[in-house]
Amino acid sequence: MMMMSQTLKRICIHWTAGGVKANELDRSHYHFTVEQDGDIMAGNLPPESNIPQNGVSLSGQPEGSYMAHCGGGNSFTIGISLCGMTGKNPNNTWQNPLLRSQCETAWQLIAQLCAIYGIPVTAETVYTHYEFGLCNPSTPSAGKIDISVLPFMPSLLPNQVGGYIRGRISAYLVEIKKAGAVKPKTTPAVSKPTATAPKAPVPVANKPASAPVPR
Ligand SMILES: [Zn+2]
Secondary structure (H helix, E strand, O other): OOOOOOOOOEEEEEEOOEOOOOOHHHHOOOOEEEOOOOOEEEOOOOHHHHOEEOOEEOOOOEOOOOOOOOOOOOOOEEEEEEOOEOOOOOOOOOOOOOOHHHHHHHHHHHHHHHHHHOOOOOOOOEEEHHHHHHHOOOOOOOOOOOOOOOOOOOOOOHHHHHHHHHHHHHHHHHHHHHOOOOOOOOOOOOOOOOOOOOOOOOOOOOOOOOOOOOO
């Protein structure tokens, strides 16, 4: 029997279309939410809940019990969401816009997750829900608009936002690698709710030398 991969392969980035803090609905759909003030909240289930395996997820939940954040693309995919973007005013402003500082915290968190799980930062592996919907028009994710605009960078076109985000994540990943090796861990460093967001790059467990963190 072919062995199923037991690792997470992709990260999908969202906004909640809600308020500045995570609510119960957010916690039931995303593995991590980044609130407007930069606090990171873990979801109700860990990323491993999205690894289907023999009828149960790797984290022990029944296979049907996972974080549904990206219709048609949930398996092996971590869901991260930025709190905000409630509604939309005619002049293209938002009641609760995403903030640059909030987003930087999210890009850094995603870089940490890329390092932990060995996920390369490419358009096929780290993408916005908007990009996933464009590439997978037959899924329920078609037509999603998160994240097609960053309010603090209004000149970016929708099809430029994902690339900009990946550039920021890649920059953080370089910093994480520079920080050097720490003792290997069997569990991710970021797997539980944290009261405060890390404000500076935090070293994360390196993969064994035989499995270097991909660029
Ligand atoms: Zn979404």
